[in-house]
Amino acid sequence: MQTVLVVDDEKGTRDLMVRALAMRWRTLGAADAEAALRMIEEDPGICVVLSDIRMPGASGMELLREVKRIRPQMVxxxxxxxGSVADAVAAVKDGADDFLVKPIDLDALEKRVEKAIAQILLEKEVHELRSQVNEKYGMENITGESPAMKNVFALVRQAAPTEATILIEGPSGTGKELVAHAIHxxxxxxxxxFVAVECAALTGSLLESELFGHEKGAFTDAFQRRIGRFEAANHGTIFLDEISEISPATQVKxxxxxxxxxxxxxxxxxxIKTDIRIVAACNKPLAKLVAEGKFREDLYYRLNVVDIRLPALRERTGDIPLIAMRYLREFSKANGSKVQGIAPEAMKILESYSWPGNVRELRNTIEKMVVLARNPELGVDDVPEQIRYHLKELAVDTGGGTLExxxxxxxxxxxxxxxxxxxxxxERLGISRRTLYRKIEEYAQEGVEL
Ligand SMILES: Nc1ncnc2c1ncn2[C@@H]1O[C@H](COP(=O)(O)OP(=O)(O)OP(=O)(O)O)[C@@H](O)[C@H]1O
Ligand SMILES: [Mg+2]
Incomplete structure (x- = not known):
């Protein structure tokens, strides 16, 4: 709980302040700097210290320095x-966040403390949001144990801490944006x-003004100077998504x-000079576009310092149960649903489907299945019709043993x-070599040659 500590050797003034502030916040009083420091060490709720400067023993200035040393966040x-302007100037110079002049105006006192607490809460919120974002986009959120994904993780871990430009290639829905965030x-x-630019959504001059910003009067609608994404990303990372979509003129720039x-x-x-790390993504093989003369070769080589390729989900089918279960847990929890698992036959169908929309499609499918489920275990009937239909097209009946x-x-x-x-x-199947050998052996025992 946000607690205010009032430090003053004069009992009358101290009690007056404590009583006034206690109407709104938990408020404590201390008669000298030593007592104040002891209370700060013991009470983690204290976040604002109001202290008189002139006190017997350690002064308010000394208290200020010590508090800022042990608790830099403390206000x-x-x-x-x-009338002692010199004191006020020295206080602020030494890191005090604010100062008040005696005799204390209780209204002003309340306003200052209110402002301090608002600032503390805001900082806390920003901090929490930032750690939530990191949680959302750390590597632990990229699910996969297939050799292909292990390779991606190793590359990300190795390349992320460097300043190298990175090109992420992979079909739609394979996690390019997730990887870009993880790199950052x-x-x-x-x-x-972390500034993301959707290159496909903007064309020609619009994209240029978005990337580089514009001066007032640069074009008819440019009423104001506007900074672009490259400037906004200063000291951070710029993520150029769908890089293949930029025009030849913008490619040069x-x-x-x-x-x-x-x-x-x-x-x-x-x-304008900017300090940025560049990460680009493309859902078509960029080298092919270069070969076709649609993308500048020199730009391709500049972007492609490190190339991370995300395989289509059907090339890592071993990851399907992991990803399915992860999203099943997440959506079940988010919807307060009782769904806990997937029946083996249903899972086999998911593993057999081709997933043209990759992980995004799998995630959406699981969400739908969880929301519409009637039993704690998702069965074959819960698999969307169109996926089952697709399997039938492969001339395979989904009932019983034919899945084998x-x-x-x-x-x-x-x-x-x-x-x-x-x-x-x-590797193609996304299973370990051992599993593959075991399967081959099983089939051999049934008299099936592969
Ligand atoms: N390996 C993964 N583990 C868990 N979730 C994933 C994984 N890969 C992708 N996703 C999820 O799939 C969805 C699509 O991912 P993302 O937006 O990163 O794909 P993308 O490659 O950028 O697609 P597009 O080319 O369409 O922009 C997101 O919800 C993301 O969280
Ligand atoms: Mg994307």
Whole structure:
């Protein structure tokens, strides 16, 4: 609980202040600096200290220095004698957050404390929000144990703390944005801003003005000077999403930013330097666009210092149960639902589906299943029709043992696609090599050759 500590050797003044403040906040009193320090050490609720400067023993100034040393967040307001401007100046210079002049005006006192507490609450809120954001976007939130994802984690861990420009490639819904946030949060810039720019949503000059900002009068609607995202991201990370969508003219300007970290606002002449880490993402293979002449090769090489590729979900089917269970728990909790698990047959269907929308589609499917569920365990009937239908199209009945036939087919297919290389086949399937060997053995015992 937010507690105010009043320190004054004069009992009359002290009691007056304590009584006035106690109407709104928990308030304690101390007769000298030593007693005050003892109380601060013992009571973590104390967040504002109001202290007289002139006291026998340690002065208010000494108390201020000691408090700021042991509790840098503490708000300290010093009380100076009427007319002693020098004291007030010295107090603020030494780090006091505010000062009051004697004789104390109780209204002013209340207002100052109110302001101090509002500031403390705001800082606390910002701090909590920031740690929530970090929680949301740390690597622990990227679920996966497949070899492909382990590789992604290793790359992120290695590249994040450097200043290297990173290109994240992968089909839609594979977690590119999640990875971009993780890179920022694991970098030295974590305390700085993370600024995302959706390049596809803005075209041509709009994108340029968004990225570089513009001067007043740069174009008809430019009534004000506006800073762009590159400036807003100073000391932080800029995330250029869907980088393949930028026009050739903007590509040239971007190349310069990558090379020199400088640019001019639209309609401006001043060269602006910015300290940014660049992370870009693309849901098409950028190299292919370069080959087709749609993306500048020099820009591609500047962006592609470290290339992180997120595989489609069907190339890591081993991760499907993990991701499904994670979202099942999350959505179940968020909806106050009783759903606790997924029946093995239903899980097999999810593992067999091709997930063109990747993790995003899986997440949305689980949410839907949880919301519509009638039993604590999700069964085959809870799997959305369109996913079951898709499996039927593969000429596989989802009832009973035929799912095993599907599994066999998928394994046989993966081995064939990997040219008989079982390690590669296991990787494709997102299962360990050991699991693959075990399955092959099981089938062999049933007399099935793969
Ligand atoms: N490995 C993962 N574990 C858990 N959730 C994931 C994972 N990958 C993606 N998601 C979730 O899937 C959704 C889509 O992820 P994200 O927005 O990062 O994809 P994207 O690759 O940027 O897609 P797009 O190309 O469409 O922008 C998000 O809700 C994200 O939290
Ligand atoms: Mg995205």
């Amino acid at each position: 300290v307001i010093l009380i100076t004698a009427y 949060n694991l970098s030295a810039r974590a305390k700085g801003p 971007l190349l310069r930013v990558l090379e020199t970290r400088t640019f001019e606002r639209v309609g401006g002449t001043e060269t 036939a599907l599994e066999k087919r998928r394994i046989a297919q993966a081995i064939a696609q990997a040219g008989g290389n079982r390690t590669k086949a296991a």
